[in-house]
Amino acid sequence: MNVTPFWLAGRPETGDGELTVTHPYDGRVVGTAAVPTPAQVEEAIAAADALRKQAAALPLHVRAEALAHVSARLAERAEEVARLITAENGKPLLWARGEVTRAISTFRFAAEEARRFSATTQRLDTDPAAEGRMAYITRVPKGPVLGISPFNFPLNLAAHKIAPAIAAGAPIVLKPAPATPLSALLLGELLAETGLPAGMFSILPVPNDRASALVDDPRLPIVSFTGSVPVGWAINDQAPRKHVTLELGGNGAAVVLPDADLDWAAQRIGLFSNYQAGQSCIAVQRVYVDRSVYEEFVPKLVDTVASLVTGDPWDDKTQVGPLVSQEAAERVEAWVDEAVAAGAKVLTGGTREGAAYAPTVLAGVPADAKISREEVFGPVMFVQPVDGVDEAFDLVNDSKFGLQAGIFTRNLDIAFRAHRELDVGGVVIGDVPSYRADQMPYGGVKDSGVGREGLRSAMADYTEERVMIFTGL
Numbered sequence: 321m322n323v324t325p326f327w328l329a330g331r332p333e334t335g336d337g338e339l340t341v342t343h344p345y346d347g348r349v350v351g352t353a354a355v356p357t358p359a360q361v362e363e364a365i366a367a368a369d370a371l372r373k374q375a376a377a378l379p380l381h382v383r384a385e386a387l388a389h390v391s392a393r394l395a396e397r398a399e400e401v402a403r404l405i406t407a408e409n410g411k412p413l414l415w416a417r418g419e420v421t422r423a424i425s426t427f428r429f430a431a432e433e434a435r436r437f438s439a440t441t442q443r444l445d446t447d448p449a450a451e452g453r454m455a456y457i458t459r460v461p462k463g464p465v466l467g468i469s470p471f472n473f474p475l476n477l478a479a480h481k482i483a484p485a486i487a488a489g490a491p492i493v494l495k496p497a498p499a500t501p502l503s504a505l506l507l508g509e510l511l512a513e514t515g516l517p518a519g520m521f522s523i524l525p526v527p528n529d530r531a532s533a534l535v536d537d538p539r540l541p542i543v544s545f546t547g548s549v550p551v552g553w554a555i556n557d558q559a560p561r562k563h564v565t566l567e568l569g570g571n572g573a574a575v576v577l578p579d580a581d582l583d584w585a586a587q588r589i590g591l592f593s594n595y596q597a598g599q600s601c602i603a604v605q606r607v608y609v610d611r612s613v614y615e616e617f618v619p620k621l622v623d624t625v626a627s628l629v630t631g632d633p634w635d636d637k638t639q640v641g642p643l644v645s646q647e648a649a650e651r652v653e654a655w656v657d658e659a660v661a662a663g664a665k666v667l668t669g670g671t672r673e674g675a676a677y678a679p680t681v682l683a684g685v686p687a688d689a690k691i692s693r694e695e696v697f698g699p700v701m702f703v704q705p706v707d708g709v710d711e712a713f714d715l716v717n718d719s720k721f722g723l724q725a726g727i728f729t730r731n732l733d734i735a736f737r738a739h740r741e742l743d744v745g746g747v748v749i750g751d752v753p754s755y756r757a758d759q760m761p762y763g764g765v766k767d768s769g770v771g772r773e774g775l776r777s778a779m780a781d782y783t784e785e786r787v788m789i790f791t792g793l
C-alpha cells in the first residue's frame with residue numbers, strides 16, 4: 321500500500337515512520353500516512369515563521385483565487401474524497417458526501433471573505449483634541465496558526481482551520497487527528513496546486529505525544545483547536561500567552577414545545593441524535609418535551625429512530641454506521657448500562673455489535689447519570705417531560721456545556737427569549753441544535769470552548785487591528 325506523504329511547507333514529504341489508518345466498520349487497513357521527523361516539524365514551523373510578513377502582504381485576489389481553486393477541485397473530486405472520508409472515519413457515504421459539500425462551501429466562503437478583507441478609516445475629530453487626525457485601520461495576522469483538528473469531520477474541520485488562515489494572510493501548520501489524517505492530506509494536494517508561497521501551509525500528522533511541542537512553540541502564536549474538552553482546556557493552560565480558540569464538546573439539547581410541528585421535530589431529532597453515529601459535538605443528546613405533548617411526541621420519535629437504516633457505511637442508504645472504534649462503542653454501552661441500572665428505561669436500541677451501537681432512546685435517566693451530564697458522543701439520547709418553557713430552559717442551562725440548543729416552537733417571543741436566556745453559542749429555532757451553516761459564527765461557552773469559527777469570525781480571531789494615525793488633515 322502506498323504511503324500518503326505529508327505536506328512540509330507546501331511540498332510532499334515522507335518521514336521516518338507511518339501511521340496506519342483502519343476502517344472502523346471492519347478493521348481493514350485503508351491507508352498509511354507518513355509521519356514527519358522532529359527535524360521536519362522544525363523545518364515546517366521555521367518556514368511558516370519566515371513567511372509571516374510576506375503572507376500578510378499576499379494580494380487579496382491571490383488568496384481568493386487559491387481558495388476558490390481548492391473549492392472547485394474538491395467539487396471535481398467530490399466522490400473520491402467522500403469515499404476517503406468513509407474509509408478512514410467509518411461515517412456513511414451519505415454524511416461523507418455532505419461533509420465534502422460543506423468543505424466546498426467552506427473554501428468558497430473563505431474566498432468571498434478574502435475579497436471583502438478590507439481596511440477601514442475612522443475620523444478622530446469627534447474629540448476636540450484630535451482635530452485634523454484620522455485613523456487608517458487594517459487587520460494584521462497575529463502570526464502563523466497552529467490548527468489541530470479532530471477525527472469526526474476530518475475534512476471540513478481541517479478546512480475550517482486552513483481556509484480562514486489563507487484568507488487572513490496567515491501561514492498555517494495543521495495537525496490532523498491520527499485516526500483520520502488522509503482527507504486532510506488530500507487537501508494538501510489541492511492546496512499545492514494553487515501556487516501559494518512555500519511555507520503557507522504544512523499538514524503534519526504527528527502523533528499526540530509529540531503535539532505538545534507544537535503548542536509550546538512561540539513561533540505559532542495562534543492555536544485553533546477542535547476536539548475534546550480535557551485536551552482543549554489543557555492546551556489553553558499550556559499556552560497562556562497564545563491566542564487559543566477552543567471548539568470542544570457538548571451535550572446538545574432540543575426543546576419541543578406544544579406549538580411545534582411534532583412530526584418534523586421527531587424526524588429531525590431522531591436523525592440528528594444519530595447522524596455520524598452521534599459523533600458530532602452538536603448531536604442531540606437531551607430532549608425536553610412539554611408534558612402536554614409528551615405522550616403524542618415520544619412514539620413518533622421512537623418510530624423515527626427505530627426505522628433509521630443502520631449498518632454498512634458503504635451502502636448508499638445507510639444513515640447510521642459504526643463509531644470510530646470498538647472502544648468508543650463499548651464506552652457508550654457502559655454509560656447506557658449505568659443509566660439503566662439507575663432506573664432509566666430503553667425505549668429503543670441499547671445494543672452493541674462491534675463498533676456499532678444501535679440508535680437509542682432512553683427515558684427516566686437520572687440527572688446525575690453520565691448520559692445526562694457528560695458528552696455521550698454516540699447515538700444515544702434521552703427524553704424528559706417538562707412543565708413549560710421556564711423548566712425547559714433551566715434544564716437546557718443545567719449543563720457544563722453550551723454549544724447550541726434547538727427550540728421547536730413557532731412563537732417569536734419564545735424564540736427571542738431563548739436567544740437571551742440560553743447559555744450557548746447559538747440557538748436554532750424550529751430545528752435541532754445540530755444545524756450549522758459554515759459561514760456563520762459558531763462556537764460555545766462554558767466547557768464547550770472559547771472563540772468562534774465560521775470564516776469571518778475565524779479571520780477576526782487570527783488577526784488584530786493595526787492603526788495608522790494621520791496628522792494635520
Ligand code: NAD
Pocket residue numbers: 468469470471472473477495496497498527528531532535546547548549551552555566567568569570600601602695697723763764769
Ligand atoms: P481529541 O481531543 O482526542 O483530539 C483532537 C485533536 O487533538 C487530534 O488532532 C489529536 O491528535 C489532538 N491532540 C490530542 N492530544 C493532544 C495534545 N496533548 N496536544 C495537542 N494536540 C493533541 O478529540 P477527538 O476525539 O478527535 O474529537 C472528538 C471531540 O471533538 C468531541 O469532544 C467533540 O465534541 C469535539 N468536537 C468539537 C467540535 C466543535 O466545533 N465544537 C467539532 C467537532 C468535534
